[in-house]
Amino acid sequence: MSLIVFPFKEETLEVVAANLTTAATHDRVHEVWAVGAADNITTDRVADLGRDISVAHSKPVEVFAQERLGTFRSGKGDGMNTAIRRAAERGFDRIHFYDADITNFDHGWIDGAEEAADRGFGVVRHRFPRAATDAMITWMVTRPGLATLFPGTILPRLGQPLGGELLLTESAVAALASDDAVVARSDWGIDTMITHRTAALGLDIYEHNAPDGKRHALYGSLTDIRDMTLECLDAVSSLADAARPTSTFEPDPPAPVPDDLKEVVGYDTASTRESIATQPSGEETAVLDELGADGSTDLGGEEWLDVFPRLMRGFDLDSPGWRAAAFRLWVRRVLHYTENVVPSGYDPATNYLEGTILSFEAQADKHGRP
Ligand code: DGY
Numbered sequence: 506m507s508l509i510v511f512p513f514k515e516e517t518l519e520v521v522a523a524n525l526t527t528a529a530t531h532d533r534v535h536e537v538w539a540v541g542a543a544d545n546i547t548t549d550r551v552a553d554l555g556r557d558i559s560v561a562h563s564k565p566v567e568v569f570a571q572e573r574l575g576t577f578r579s580g581k582g583d584g585m586n587t588a589i590r591r592a593a594e595r596g597f598d599r600i601h602f603y604d605a606d607i608t609n610f611d612h613g614w615i616d617g618a619e620e621a622a623d624r625g626f627g628v629v630r631h632r633f634p635r636a637a638t639d640a641m642i643t644w645m646v647t648r649p650g651l652a653t654l655f656p657g658t659i660l661p662r663l664g665q666p667l668g669g670e671l672l673l674t675e676s677a678v679a680a681l682a683s684d685d686a687v688v689a690r691s692d693w694g695i696d697t698m699i700t701h702r703t704a705a706l707g708l709d710i711y712e713h714n715a716p717d718g719k720r721h722a723l724y725g726s727l728t729d730i731r732d733m734t735l736e737c738l739d740a741v742s743s744l745a746d747a748a749r750p751t752s753t754f755e756p757d758p759p760a761p762v763p764d765d766l767k768e769v770v771g772y773d774t775a776s777t778r779e780s781i782a783t784q785p786s787g788e789e790t791a792v793l794d795e796l797g798a799d800g801s802t803d804l805g806g807e808e809w810l811d812v813f814p815r816l817m818r819g820f821d822l823d824s825p826g827w828r829a830a831a832f833r834l835w836v837r838r839v840l841h842y843t844e845n846v847v848p849s850g851y852d853p854a855t856n857y858l859e860g861t862i863l864s865f866e867a868q869a870d871k872h873g874r875p
Contacts, residue, residue, distance in 0.1 A: 506535045507619065508597040512571070512584035512669070513551065513605035514542045521547075522554045524603065524610045529562040531615045535597075536565045539605065540584045543571060575691025577736070577822075581669070582695030586688050589673075593682035600678055604669045608720040617713035618672035627708025628677055628752070630663065630700075631670035633715040634762040637847050637854040638771030641839045642730065642737050643667050644858045645809070647697060650741030652865035653814050659704055659754035661866055664712060666700040667737065670719070673703070680706055686743070693733040694740025704750035714757035718766045726776035727836055734835055739822040767851035774843060781836050788826030789833070795819065800833050803841035806861050810868060 509528040513521060521539065528537045539555060541548035552568040559566035571584040585602065592600045599622055603610060618629040643665060652661035660666070673681070681687050681702060690698045703710065724730055785793060785800055793800045796819070798812050812834065821827040847854050 506597050507533050507599040507601065507615075508592055508595075509534050509537045509601045509603065509615070510585075510588040510592075511537075511539045511603055511605040512542075512581055512588070513539055513545070513547070515545060515547050516551075516605050518547065518550055518554065520608055521551055521605050522558070524605060524607065525555060525558050525566055526562070527610050527612065528603075528615070529558050529564040529566055531612050533615065533619050534564070536567070538588060538591075539566075539568045540588050541568065541570045542581075542584060543573070543579055545570070573691070574688055576689045577692040577694065578732070580692040580732075580736075582691040582693070582698075585695050585699070586682075586691070589678055589682050590688075593678050596675070597678070598675050599672055601672045602669055604719075607670075609717055614670065614715055617715065621711035621713055622672055622674060624711075625709060626711035626755075627674045627706070628703045628710045629672040630665065630668055630710060630712050631715050631719075632664040632668065632712045632756065633670075634718045634766055636766060636769035636771045637851050638839075638843050639769070640665075640667075641727070641771065641835075641842075642734050644861070645835055645838050645842075646734060646738050647741055648862045649809075649813050649865045650738070650744075650817055651701075652862050653817065653869045654741070654744055654747075655749060656866040656869040658750045659710070659752060660701065660750055661862055662754060662756075663700065663704075663710075664756065667696045669696055670715075671699075674708070677703055677706060677708060690740060693736040694743075697737055697740035697744070701744050701747055701750075704752045704754075705748045707751040710752050710754045712754070712756040714760055716760040717763055724772045726780055727772050727839060728777070728780045729772075731832055735822060735828050735831060738817065738820055738831055738835075742817045742820045745818070762851065774840065777836060778840060781833050785829065785833065786826070788824070789829040792819075792824075792826040792830035793833075796830065796834075798830075798834055800830065800837070802837070803844075804834060804838040805841050805845070806857075806864070809838045810861070810864055813865070814868075 555566040555568040
């Protein structure tokens, strides 16, 4: 029995309708759920859509609001955990998660995950090519964090540790439903926690490549993803004493990246630079001093390699000074990469980024965990 779950916020209804229909019309899918964020003005409209799609395709399509389960900001984590808890109670063999805003979702995503699960993989993660300036939290925070904490393991090798598109088999769902740290993580940190825990369960993990990429709305200024950046930094920092992974990992072979994706611009540089034009407050300055960073210049790869482990070790999600300093330094790192590396072209930029992850692993191998 396979279940498809779409956590959603305020989405374009046509896109959600198309995705619910795609899921409901797949032979292997027994049920479809859409889990709405709290206070979501589109939940009632999505519920109407769900009823129509359910009748049209004779398949249960349930739309409901997420429960308040966690202890962090109520966000995507509460949505995923609400679905994980219900799915564990209902005994589905497989649960797929997909973001509701994918504009090119089709049966190929479901087939890719189901086929790998048929071959015995306990967790299937979807990977997809992304623009050279997209995925800036993945490249500058989550993968460096995993490389620093778990060098030489599968965790730094996962292409998209923040990916919200994955298939979990029954034993993974049961383990996550009863893991207090996963249930607590109600915010954007949920993906990092699920990634770590599934890698520590000893299940075989497959990474399926969706070769066309995931088409979805990109960002304006990087301030649009400020909370996400800080919550993902906090989540990876929280793994400092966590178990080393025991799962095995097999990725799909690399595939060519669509030409148009190579041209996509991930965010707006000018408004992003404006967002860090303000002078740091006293609290922020104290944190920058503690980190040995002045915050007034952009950061190249070597500088980020140096400061990031200290940033991860000291980070305090509840402290305005730490939040402001972490965001400023990350923005300055992303701007430096965008202006100095991206102009060399898509493939050199992506190879460069992979190289930075190897440098974090090499540094951690030499000096141990921060
Ligand atoms: C990431 O970095 O992967 C986030 O999705 C933001 O793009």
